[in-house]
Amino acid sequence: MVEIKADFLAAGGNRHPSAADWDQNSDLLVFGASNNVAVWSPLDTSYHGIHALLPGHTDTVSAIMFLYTPNSTPLFISGAADKTLRIWSPDPSSPNGFICSQVLTDHSASIHSIATVPGSTTFTTGAADGTVKIWRSVFDDAGSFVKADLVHSITLIPRHFPLCLAVAQLDSETMVLAIAGTRTAIQVYIFADYGYSLEATLTGHEAWIRSLSFTRETSDANSDLLLASASQDKYIRLWRIHAGQELPPSSRAANDPSLGVLGKSLSNKAHRFDTQENFYSLTFEALLLGHEDWIFTANWHRQGPNLRLLSASADNSLSIWEADPASGVWICTTRLGEISAQKGSTSATGSTGGFWIGLWSRAGDSVVSLGRTGSWRLWNYDKTKDMWMQDVAITGHTKEVKSACWAADHTYVISTGSDQTTRLFAEWTGNGNRSWHEFCRPQIHGYDLNCVSSIGPGRFVSGADEKLLRVFDEPSAVANLLERLCGIKTHTEGKLPDAANIPVLGLSNKAIQAVEDNADVDDQDDERIPIDPASVVLKSTLDIRHPPHEDHLARHLLWPETEKLYGHGYEISAVAASHNGKVVATACKASSIDHAVIRLYETKEWREVKPALTAHTLTVTGLAFSHDDEYLLSVSRDRQWAVFQRNSENENEYKLAACNPKGHSRMILDGAWAPGAGPRLFATAGRDKAVKIWKLEGKEATVVQTLAASTSVTAVAFAPDVVHESYVLAFGLEDGAVGIVRIRCGDLSVASADTMDRAIAPTKTVNELSWRKIRGETMPGSESSTGVELQFVVASDDASLRLFKISDLLS
Incomplete structure (x- = not known):
């Protein structure tokens, strides 16, 4: 069996403030990447990037949170637009290191937020169905996850989308839950085993609220709770929950000189409630000014006695806030990111569009942010220089990867x-x-x-x-x-x-x-x-x-x-350059024979080689030159393939040599040439769930092998060299599966056929496959390579680019 290993994974993060979390025990950072869940170690000094892309969700992952476990194993929950929650447990036997332990389907709309409590097995989830659900996870005696049970379900009144949640332990029996989203108010509930109740509605924000975060004011477990709320109104508000009948000392926010006349209008209404153990008051504490655009996340971190707040904003900045020891006023002590002069433009030389997520490391000496381009940025605090230094992070496409090729x-x-x-x-x-x-x-x-x-x-x-x-x-x-x-x-x-x-x-x-x-x-x-x-x-x-x-x-x-190459009348659908770099063949989307032409351009003067090549009546979906550039293969939605042969007198001209109007029973989506100086072989892949291997002889081509697939075959490619007297062919399917087939050079029979483990394969349509040259030297007197290690790259609609290595081709 062929051994297939992922060498490199690239995927951009989803632009959702809740779609990532950094574990405070394992230092793993998990984030949503299209419909996959990506696992990354930002502090890995070997810079190996994404460890795994976990499949399972069928739509965009929009919320992720690590869950407390008794044995400190990295267990986390993911929620997506497919209305489901998935709980992931570590599993060393899995190729990805994690398996899905449970799927929760109680929500009836897209999941927007998840909140957990350190040291507690309780977690909460919020969705676009206007509900917030409270769950409790169950573990066995060894500390391994067993299941999660639904405890309470809260229907929000008035109905709105809960974009963010925060939960904290209020006392030994009771928890406090803050809910906010597509309203300007924050709803505060208390809940325990006996039920839940709405105790306060906090007003003051003037736009949607995108982030909530609880923390204790000091390391003392009985100190006041602080709640940070970040909003699209460009402000962060701090709220205090104080135990006892007496109110806490009056907030210094109204006396903050930086607020000017705004401070006089700040309301400090006290909300009072009680539990079975104590009385509590909830008051406004401070208003944090400084960001110039929407604020997407605000997260607390405690480092010894110091309490800090990290905020990420659409103004391209991360800000670290601390309370001034003398006055108690919250001020921005560090600002990371980009200067405001470059804000607003989304061109290549303008802004990157803001930061959607900001997260702390466990030690608090590293922070990461996710931007509009799907790329992560990492900053580490350098004690010797007393400044934050940017380090190497990861990047990737944020939407469908349509094409990929090797240099x-x-x-x-x-x-x-x-x-x-x-x-x-x-x-x-x-x-x-x-x-x-x-x-x-x-x-x-x-x-x-x-x-x-x-x-x-x-x-x-x-x-x-x-x-x-x-x-x-x-x-x-x-x-x-x-x-x-x-x-x-x-x-x-x-x-x-x-x-x-x-x-x-x-x-x-x-x-x-x-x-x-x-x-x-x-x-x-x-x-x-x-x-x-x-x-x-x-x-x-x-x-x-x-x-x-x-x-x-x-x-x-x-x-x-x-250069710009003109001539086509509709969107470009395919392009291929000859191996000698002298000719480029192109095609565009077409519904008539007039536009379903293949245009050739010579690369010396960049002039079009006329006349255009005609053979098809609908969109040409794939173009490929043979390895010696003698032939050009084209495949189309009209179900036929065509082979054009180079003019012996002018190497830039091609003319129709062979075609088959009924090459497949449904549209043909890709084609590729086999390597070597032996018989002319090419493969075509179609919607009819088949890969056909054709042998070209003069102006005729016959099928010598048909490979059946489980669904539409969308991409096909031969390895660039013959390996141990065999052709190696990879094909990708509409559902993301990838097959590897070895075909004997002699009788063209199938020597082996393998399918990539679905745990490491793409989860959506494979758009293109491209092989890297074989590592190894060619044996004297043979076309075969001594190396048995190949690499190929896969471009997929799941927004991932994956590089795989293949070995053990003889097993």
């Missing part, structure tokens, strides 16, 4: 997708470890991107919904970065531009030159034209000694655009 020399992967970005991933070898990272973001676009293909060294072409294709060349900043950190030497001839940017109101990446740090950038002929800050980049900014952080990826590591 011409198979050194890095280029991917593109519906999040309108093209990303380059490579292996970092300069730190003593080997780990994969995103090293640049060549294209940040305004349209969904559908396909990408590498054209020789340091160049690629991408197609989008804008009806044209764009060609990009590698800048020297990226070439130097890849050579310095990955050992990838550039083969591009001539002088490269330093970097690229998108001008104000521009749509194309323009080449720019870096300037010295002490250069006078204001020196220009026309003083009436203001300097565009995005057009200036310092050389020191591009001199990076580690995988780039998100702020570099979003602004400084674009590739300059060198």
Whole structure:
């Protein structure tokens, strides 16, 4: 059986304030990545990124929280738009390290929030059905999770969506629950085994409330409870729950000079309630000002006697708040992120769109944030420098990954997708470890991107919904970065531009030159034209000694655009470059023969090679050149495939050599050529749940092997070399499954057929498969490689990019 192992996983985080949690025992951070749950260790010094993507949910994961366990094992709960809650338990026998122990289906709408209590087996969940449910988890004598039981169900009146929850232990018998969301008020309940009751409604916020967090004021378990509420009105409010008949000392908020006249209007109404053990009062404590946009999360952390609050905002900042020891006024002591001057724009040179999540590490000396681009940022506190320093974190696509390919020399992967970005991933070898990272973001676009293909060294072409294709060349900043950190030497001839940017109101990446740090950038002929800050980049900014952080990826590591390829009338559907880099074939969406043409462009002058190739009547879904570029294969929704042969007199021209109008009984979704100098073999994959292997002889092709699948086959690819006298074929299905088949070169029979473990396979449609060259040398007198280790990358609709390694091909 083939051994398949995940080498690298890339996935962006979901933009939901509740969709991540950092365990305070194991240092694992778990977050929602499309419909999967991603597991990551931010403090891992080997920088191996995402450990696993846990399948199970069928819709976007929107809430995650770790749950207390008696034996301190990392147990967590996830909730999603599929209306279900899943409880995950560690399992060393699972390929992902976790298994789903229970699925809770009591909610009737999308889950929005989960809250737990340290040291308690109780947890609460809130959903768009307007209910909050209180659960209790059950453990066996060994401390292993058994099940979760529903204890209470609260129907919110007036009905609203509970976007955030917070729970705390009020006394030995009673807990306090705060609920807020799509109203401007916070509802406070107390509950115990005997029932629950609404005790207070806190007003003051002027917009939706996105985050709630409880903590004790001191390390004493009997000290007052503090509740922080963060809102889209740009403010954080602190509330105090005090035990006893007497009210606590009056809040200093109204006397805070920083509030000006606002302080006079702050209400400090006391809400009183009691439990079976004590009397309590709930009062307004403080108003925290400083953020300039919506605040999505606010989380407490205690480090010794110091109590700190971390807030994440759409103004691109993380703020750390502490109470001034002398006055008691809460002030922002640290601000991380980006300056306000870069706020507002979502272009490549503007803002990254704000922070949706901010979390503390267990020790409190590290914080992470998740931004609009799906990328995480990590800051560590350096005691010697007395400042917070940014460290390497993880990135990934936030929507469907539509296409992925290896560079011409198979050194890095280029991917593109519906999040309108093209990303380059490579292996970092300069730190003593080997780990994969995103090293640049060549294209940040305004349209969904559908396909990408590498054209020789340091160049690629991408197609989008804008009806044209764009060609990009590698800048020297990226070439130097890849050579310095990955050992990838550039083969591009001539002088490269330093970097690229998108001008104000521009749509194309323009080449720019870096300037010295002490250069006078204001020196220009026309003083009436203001300097565009995005057009200036310092050389020191591009001199990076580690995988780039998100702020570099979003602004400084674009590739300059060198050409646009026009001609198609609809959204681009497929693109392929010849292996010699001299020809690019393209196609677009089509419902008639007039648009279902294949256009060829020569890459020297970038002129279209006419006439366009005709054979199909509907959208061409896949294009592939044979390994010697002698043939071009096209497959289409019209159920036929076509093979075009190169003109012997002009290597840029192709003409129809063979076609089959009934190649499959339903639409054909992909095609690929087999390697080697033996018989001409190609594979086609279709909606009819079959992969067909064809042998081309002259102008005829016959089926030599048919591989059946469980559902529609959406992607197919041959390994680039023959391995032990066998062709290795991978195919991906509509449900995310991936099959690996070995076909003997001699009689073309199936030597082995394996299916990837669904625990590590994508959970949605596989859009593209691309193989990396085999590690190993070719044996003298044989086409076979001595190496038995292959790698291939999978692009999927579940917003993940996965790199797999295959070994034990002979077993």
